[in-house]
Amino acid sequence: MFDALRKLFGSEKESSKQIAARRLQLVLVHDRASVSPEIMDKLREEIIGVISKYMDINRENMDISLANGDKDNSVALVANIPVSRMKHGK
């Protein structure tokens, strides 16, 4: 009976459709990123541009990539950007 009520009010366990949507969302992020390295390059250049306004960074050792996020099915843009010097605030 409790189960029936739970289903009724929509808090039932994840349906196969929800699983499908979740898996698709994740795989498409990877597909889209992996088919367009140009976009990743462009993104990297623009990030460098913004950050360089405030600090000097070590370009050789920086790394920007997509990775699985903290939560099971999230995707994160992970950037590791070594800072060699902060600029003076204006």
Next chain:
Amino acid sequence: MSGNKTRAEIIVITSGKGGVGKTTTTANIGVGLAMKDKKVALIDTDTGLRNLDLLLGLENRIMYDLVDVTEGRVPYKKALVPHKKFRNLFLLPTSQVKDKSSVNPEALMKLCDEMKSEFDYILIDCPAGIEQGFQTAIAGADCAIVVTMPEISAVRDADKIIGELGRADKDNIKLIVNRIRPQMVEQGDMLDMKDINDILSITCIGQVPDDEKVVTSTNRGEPVIMTEDSLAGRAYKNIVRRILGEDVEFMDLHKDTFLRRLKRAFGMN
């Protein structure tokens, strides 16, 4: 999307994955536009796997094919097969024997340019995949209709195709979700049009239910849009009206009503 006599609108029907309903969609939209008094040409570019002729019941009337035209053996008008019932609908069949690479993008573009002034709409039925056959099919198109199904692999392939179309500067893209099974959607076991729309972020111009009438009408060589009172036929009619620029509400294929949820919850589905 509206056509006029001097310049046809050229629409490619594509999907990435095979078997999702490209050819069925091409045949139905073609017939539907012809029923609305538009002059329509359907070009089958799935060379080696010719099917559009069968769906239209024209398989016995073919004299020449697309490869004969692109290789300059006959003018396109000679290869066009008029539909038996709709005299303003024409099929340019592809070759069943030659291999897929026998038509290149430039040749198809040239042909489309030549045909443009004669038709209101030219629909191009695309082969599966993203190889040369796909590149050829999309070359001359003004816009694309991407057909997908509510299955993760079909949606993923549709996304890939959308990316490829974008790279080829084809930015006018519309989506059709085919073979929806309302009962499965109601049970939470199938993605619906809205889910897929959210995932792909492409304007949807139609949702077509999975319908036995598609099979029986294919058997007869009469696209389902010609039959009265079939759900799929109605869905295709709506798609045609949307292509013609009308604002048509989407059919209610499934409703998750409270009563239904109540029944389901108590196992009375």
